[in-house]
Amino acid sequence: MSQATFSRARSEEQRARRREDILTAAAAMLADTRVADLSLNELARRVGLAKSNVLRYFESREAVLLELYGREFAAWLDALEERLAATADRTPESLAAAVAETAAARPVFAELCAAAPGILEHNISGPVALAYKRALLADAARLGALAVPWIGDDPRGTLVFVGAVTLGIGGIWSTCRLSPGMAEAYELDPALARFRIDFRESLETLLVTLIRGLK
Structure with a gap:
């Protein structure tokens, strides 16, 4: 059109x-x-x-992206639930791998997760913020429920896990998405390559350490 x-x-x-x-x-x-x-x-x-x-x-660009974020979050949870249903063992490694691999397969979700607190939650009205936050809390509860067979049902542990997952996805993704200038710097000095972070691997390592601490 x-x-x-x-x-x-x-x-x-x-x-x-x-x-x-x-x-x-x-x-x-x-x-x-x-x-x-x-x-x-x-x-x-x-x-x-x-x-x-x-x-x-x-009402704004941010309102568009917040709704998209909600959809992407739900779609990621669908993929994670399917992956976990096919996972027989209950080791920290299996849960961490499922979270990291399904998140890495959804770059739009990871990008929105990285932008949610600092960008997307601004320039919106109270009603839009309320609808977003309610949906986000429902998604967080679902994520926690999916993890119970691996981390147990202690509410405090569930809260820590959910927070670490969302913060880990957003924080690690934003670090991995290099600006054009930083990408050029890595090309100009190959020795810098060892400082470049792999999203899936870094998220999985973070979550394995966290889950072991919760068990």
Whole structure:
């Protein structure tokens, strides 16, 4: 759809379709764009709408990305649940590997997780923040429940695990996503390569250490 052929959505079904188009375009952009570099103007152009028309469906760029984050979080939990259901052993290594490998397979989720506290939770209204936080708490509870066979059902241990997973995904991912300048520095000095962090491996190592401490 181009801006020239744009017509306002009249039904709830049409509005829902427009919202889906915006979310799909945002996810596609994040395949090769960091959250900090994703502009509402470019998102609108990708969808074929004017910026003002995008704002009919979402109150801000951050509101778009928060909803996408919620969807990506739920989809990651689906993948993790499937992986854990097929995991017979209950070692710290098996849980850590499942979390790290499924997160590494979803770079859009990892990017949004990294941006959530510092970027996405700003420039939104109270109602949008409330809906996001409620959904996030539900996802956190589900993550904790999935881990119970490995870490036990102590609420404090579950809280520590969930926090470490989300902070670990976001923190390690942001460290691994090099800026163009830093990527060039690694190319200019191969000796720096040993300081480059692998996302999956680093997250798995962190979680193995944590889970052993919780058991």
